[in-house]
Amino acid sequence: MSTRIVVVDDTSPNINYAGTWFQDRGSKDSLGTYGAPYQSTLHGTTTNGSSFSFAFNGISVDVFATLEIANNSGVIDPQWECFIDGSQIPTYSPSTAPTNHWTLCGFTFSAGPHVLTVNATVREQTFWFDSIQYTSSGGSTTNQSILIDERDEEFRAGLSEDVWHFTSGVGYSSQVPNAAFTFNFSGSSLEYYGFIPDNFPRVDATATWAVDGGTPQEFALEATPPGTPLHRFQKFFQTDVYPIGDHRLQVVYQGDSTKTPLTLTNVIVGNGTTTTSTGIPSGSSAGAGPTGTSGTSGAATSGKSTNLGAILGGVLGGLALILLVALLFWLRRRRRRRAEPQEKPNTTVVQPFEPTTAAALTAAPPLAPSVRTKGQLSLATNESDFSRTTAVTSPQSAGTALSPSAPSSSPAPAHATDNIHSESDDPRVIVVHADSGVRLSQVIPPHARVEEVPPTYSA
Incomplete structure (x- = not known):
């Protein structure tokens, strides 16, 4: 933050x-x-x-x-x-x-x-x-004087923890030779503020600052006499004025543990911005100290990029895993469906109606076909194949079911143009009903004896 x-x-x-x-x-x-x-x-x-x-x-x-x-x-x-x-x-x-x-x-x-x-x-x-x-x-607020201190992430990133320590509740200090502070800023200049501690050796020291890898400029770290209280808000140096843009500051301590430490509380950037600095192009040089403490800001920036790459890699990897699992599930389900037996369709086969006597064939045109579905018994060819017969009480129109009435011994109704004759001379017509209930029109010869056979079913 x-x-x-x-x-x-x-x-x-x-x-x-x-x-x-x-x-x-x-x-x-x-x-x-x-x-x-x-x-x-x-x-x-x-x-x-x-x-x-x-x-x-x-x-x-x-x-x-x-x-x-x-x-x-x-x-x-x-x-x-x-x-x-x-x-x-x-x-x-x-x-x-x-x-x-x-x-x-x-x-x-x-x-x-x-x-x-x-x-x-x-x-x-x-x-x-x-x-x-x-x-x-x-x-974002731009082209203003911007104060940046330990509350800022990039500010802290420029301070190596093994050589800088927060001191007296005021700011950071270091007595490690060549201890460095690096900071990327966006603006035209920078003021560096520290403090003069009251509990450190009373010997003057020096440090240097450089911007964008330029010639280091030396500044003094003046010690105070014994008994002098802590001095705050001390401006140690102010950089030259540069074109407004991204720059990099490096400060290097030239003292040691026997001298006044290098301290830091905040910096103020001229013509700066309240947004986080974009940093310096990779081709810029910031120098490096013998202790390897310089360049901390660049290392922190690299760590942020690494973390972002790790996060993106984890998200993309998770999505790829989900897609792979979904694909395997779909292939397995498809393979299982292929292995299961397919249900055979219930096809309807139309068979012609077959009369059981030669007399019926010669006396009238072929009867309407009977509908037989898969699994039905075929039409019987003689009377012994049926359990009983029934007489037709009246002719049925196409698509209308024939209703059984009296036994076959009852006389069938005669047409108005028919002559009276003996029942034994009438041709005999056997009608087998299919279980679908479909009734097709058929021509029944005069004086024919119609016997209906109920549908038969396979076991």
Whole structure:
């Protein structure tokens, strides 16, 4: 996770001043133990009721000032009030000693556009305003002064754990010869801030800095006399101004365990961005120290790429495994279906109706075919094949079932044109019913004796 803070100097044209204000440059740099004001500039007022306002888009804000005398005869002078969007927010008590870089007020709120307003109440002492720091919300903030510290992943990645240690609750320090800090930044310049510890050897040391593999530039690490308190917010160096873009900083310690350590609290990138740096092209050179501690940032970037590749490989491998299992399941199911016996279709075979006597064949056209399905017994060829016969009471139309009525001994109805004759002379017609219930039209000769045979079924 990256936490990058936008730093707004008192000289910014985006700050609106109301009342009487004047500027100062450099006269308060040595005040107290909290370093010099940001960019060594201040806005001051001795007019009661003077104020300033600043519009921004963010989720938190802090206001910094210089206090010359915090308490005069028991009366706090000057005093201040802070407002966000017209609502007053808490303020911090003044310091007990003159100091720079003192927080007047700070607050966290919902993300979005806000307006900060600070009102000054002045009696005898000058109210000195230094800078504003806010955490941006929404999209990337570019071309601003960006403060980056240990809360940022890339910042920590440039500090090798075996040579750098978090010290005094303030920042990192190292006394390992050739200990290095490497950092990729996007902007035009960089300011390096550290601290002067109060519990380390009191011997001066040196270190070097270089940007994009250029000629190393040396800077001093000055020791303080015994009994001197911890000094914070010390700016050790500021780089040259480069074209806005991606650059790489490398700092190398030239001392040892007998000298003042190299320390680091934060950097401020000029014309920077709140988004993570894209890094330096692989062709750029950052140098390397004898201990192998340099180039840590590049190693961290490589590790991130390796992790991303491992994640993508795992996802693709999982998808391939799922597809393979699905394919094997489908092939196995297909093979099993082929091995199972196929159900044979129930085909219907139309067979012609076969009369049982020659007289019936000569006396009338062929009877309608009988429907026989697979598994039925074929049509009987003599009377002994049937269990019983029934007489037809009336002719049936096509598709209408013949209804059995009386036994065959009952006389069949005669047509109006038929003569009376002996039943023994009538031709005999046997009709076998199929189990499908289909009835086809057929011509029954006059005086024919129709005997119906119920359907027969196979076992």
